[in-house]
Amino acid sequence: MTATVPPSSATPRPNVQAIGTRRRTTELGLLVLSSIIVLGAYALASLGRNASLPADILPFLGVILVLVLAAHLAVRRWARCSDALLLPIVALLNGLGFVFIARLDDQLAGLQATWTGVGIAAFILTLVVVRDVRVLQRYRYTFGLVGVALLLLPLLPVFGQNINGARIWVAFGPVSFQPGEFAKIALAIFFAGYLVERREILGVATFRVGPFNTPDPRQFGPVLVAWGISLLVVIFQRDLGSALLFFLLFLVTLWVATGRAVYVVLGFVLFGVGAFVSWTQFSHVQDRVSIWLDPWADPAGSGYQVIQAAYALAWGGTSGVGPGLGIVDRIPFDETDFIVAIIGEELGLLGTTAVLVAFLLLAGSGLRIAKGAGATFGTLLAVGLTSLVAFQAFIIMAGVTRLLPLTGVTLPFVSYGGSSLVSNYVLVALLLRISDQSIRRAPDPLAAL
C-alpha cells in the first residue's frame, strides 16, 4: 500500500518531471498517428462515396488539430504525469466513429462534431476542476444521490421521453439528453467512495456456508440494493443494457474492494434470478431473447436489424469493401448502436479487430492506472470507470454479433450521441487525473509506472 505523501509542491521532484515530459511526448506522437489515420479514413470514405476528396478536408484537418491540441495541452498543463495512451486511443475511436457517422449522415456529422467539441471542453473542465480525486470521495453520498436521481429522471412525467421503446431520455426545451450516461459516472464515484470506506467490514469472513467462509449475510444489503435499482431500470425504463452495466459496475467494484469472490457468485445468482423473472414477466425481454436465439424466425420484422448487421459484417469479410463503398441504408440505428457493423462492412475483420484492440488497450491502460494508484479510492474509481467503458463496448458489440442478446447501449466514443460522448470524455479525464496523481504522490514515481 502506498504511503500518503503530501500533494505535489510547486517544484516537482526531478523523477516526476522527467516522467511527465516523456509521457507527454509519447502522447503527442501517438496523437499525430491517430490524427493521420482519421484524416486518411475521412479522405478514403469520401473518395469511396463520391470519387472525390472531401471539399472540407482542410477545415476538417484544422478542427482535428485544434481539438486534439486543446486536449493535449490541457493534459500537459493540468495532468502532466498522467498515462500517455488513453487520449490517443480515445482520439482514434472518436475520429473513426466520426468518419463513419459523416459517411452515413452529413447532418449527424455536424452535430457529432459539435458534441466532440463539447466533450473535449468537458474533459478540460474536469481536469481543471478536479485537481485532487479525493475531493470526489468526500462528496460520495452526494454523487450517489445525484446518480440515482439522474437515473430516475426520465421517469418524470413532463421531462421524461420515450424514444424507441426505452424511457431513458430527458428533454429540457430543445435539448434532450440521456441522464443515465452521467449517472454511471456519479454511481462509479459513489460505489468507489462507499466501498473504500467499508471494504474492511465487507471483506471480513466470519460466516460459514458449507466449505466457504463468507461475510456476515447482513453485509449483503448493498448488493441487494444495487440489484434492486438495476431491476427498476429494466422494468420502468426498458433499458436492459444500462441495467446490466450498473450491476456489473457495482459487482466489480465490490469484488475488487473486498477480494471476496462470494459477492461475485451471489451477484451472478441474483442476476440469473432477475433475468429469469424479467424473461417470464416482460414481453420486451422475451422479444430480445427470441431474436437472439433465432433472428430468422422473423427476418423482415424483429430479426431484421440483427440479420442485416450480420449481412453487413459478412459482406465486409476479412478486409472490408472499403470506406464509403458499403451498402449502408439497411441497418436501423447504424450510426449509434450498430456502428460497429458499418465499420465491419467497410473495414472488414481488420477494422473490427482494430476496434477491439483499441478498447482492450483502453481497458488495459485503465487497469494499469488502477494498479498504480495503490489501494485507495482512486484505485476503485479507476476500476469502476474502466469497467464501464470496457463492458459497455463489450455489451453492444456482443449484441450486434449475437454473442449476447442485443441491448441498446452506445459504443463509447464511436457511436453518435452527445450524452455518451460528453460523459465518456469526463470519464477519461477522471482516469487521467487518478493516473497523474498516483505518479506525483508516489514515494518512488518510477516504481509506480
Added chain:
Amino acid sequence: MRRQIALLGAAILICYVALFVKFNQIQVFQADALNGRSDNTRQLQRDFNEPRGSIITADGVLAAFSEERRATLRYQRVYPEGDLLAGVTGYYSFGLGSSGVERSYNDELAGRTTALKLRELTGFFTDTSSEGDVVLTVRKDLQEVARDALGDRPGAVVALDPRDGAVLTLWSSPSFDPNQLSSNDTTQATAVKEFLDAVPQKPLLIRAYQENYFPGSTFKVVTAAAGLESRAVTATTPDYPVVTEYTPPFTRQGISNFGGAPCGGTLFVILARSCNSSFAQMAVEQTGPDPMVATAERFGFNDAPPIDLPDPARSVYPTDFGEIVERPPGRPPVYSDAPKLAQTAIGQNDVRATPLQMALVAAGVAAGGEVPVPHVMDEIRARDGSVVERYEPEVWRKAVAPADAATLRQAMVGVVADGTARNMAIQGFEVGAKTGTAQLGTTPPRSHGWMIAFGGRPGQDPTVAVAVIVENLSGASAETGGSTAGPVARAVLAAALGAE
C-alpha cells in the same frame, strides 16, 4: 486488490477474445453462407449498380445487354430479341433472381472470374472494367427456323454439333419475354412472374432441357444399341418374326404394332418400320435388363447432362425389373418384370427423356459412339474484344463401341431412305433419323410426336444432331411422330447444314 485487478483484466480479455472469435465466425467462416442467403440482396444490389457484360449469339446478334439508367439501380437488363433466346439467356431480375446463361455465367458477366479480374488489375490505370461478354454457340437464325416451324404448338427443338456438343438451337414453345421479368420495377416483374406461373403450359420451364417425356419409339435406337453391345444382336441376326404383337412372359397383354400391322425382320428393317413387337422381343429374349440399363446409362439416362445451363432435368430408365425367375440356356435370364422390360424397350412405361437427352442419343450415334458434353458457351470475351476463355469440348460418355455406332448410324440412315422418316431426306446430304410416337392414353388417343436425326455431307462425319418433340397431339398412329415433328426437325437440320 492487485490480484483482483489482474483477474478483472483477464476477464475483460476473455470477453474480447470471445468477440474476436465471433467476428471471425461472421466475417470469415460464415461469410460466404451469409452472403449467399436468398434474403440477402447485397450481392444483387452491387451487381445492378455495376456494368454487366453482354450475351451474343454465334451469328453475332446481341441477345442481352445492360442499359444505363438514371435510377436507384443504375443498370437495366435488355433483351432485344424478346422471347426468341429466352430459353438460353434466361432472365436477370433484381426481385426474382436469374436463370439461364445469366445465372450459369453470372461471374463471367459480372467480371468476377480470376481471368477477368487479372485483366482489370493490369488495366488498373486505364479505368477498364472487368465484365465479360458471353458468346453463345446458339445461332439466332436457327432459333427463328425452329420457332417458325414449331409455331404455337407446345414442344421443343434441340440441335447440336455431335463433334463437340455445341448447342446450335434450344427452342422451347411457349417461350416468354425476359424483358418483363427483368424489369427493375420489382412489382411489375413479380406480377409478370405470377402470370407466367399460372399459364398451364409453364413457359418458364425450358422444356428443351428441363422437362422429360416418354421418348416412345425414338428410344428404339438405345434398345438397338443395347442389343448390339450385348453381342446377341447383329445387323443380320436375329430375324424377328413378322407378327402383329409380341406377348412377353408372365402376362397376356401383348405389345402390338401400330394399327395392328404385321411387322418383323432384321435390325435395319425393324428400325426402319419401327416394329414394337420385335424390339420388345429383343429386350426380353436377346438383351436382358442389365445391358439395357447399362447402355441407357452410358447414353446419359439416370443422370442430368452436364450442360452449362441451370437445373437440367434427369432422363430416366428403370433399373428394377424384379427377380430372376428362369435362366434359359443361351439367352439372358428372365426377370419377373419381363412385361415392364418389354414396354421400356419401346420407350414407354417409366422411361423418360428430355429433348436434349434424345439429341445426345442421336449425337452419340453420329459421333462414333461418343456422347459429347453439351454446351451453349463458345467463348468469353473481355471488354476490348479479346478472348479470355474458350469452351474446351469434352466427351461426356462413351455410349457404344465405334463399330456398333457405325451399324446404328447405317440403320438410322435406312429409316430415312426406306422407313418411317422418309420426309427427313435432304438433297445432297446423308441424313439418319428415328421417329417416335409416345402414347399418352387411348381414350381419346393422344401422343407426343418425336423425331431425332443427324445429318452431314455423305462420307463425312455428321455435323448436326437434332431432337424435336411436339407435345400432346390428338391421335396416335405410326405416322404421328414423323408427320408432326418431322417437318420441324427437317427444317432445322436443313438450315443448320446450310442446305437449299
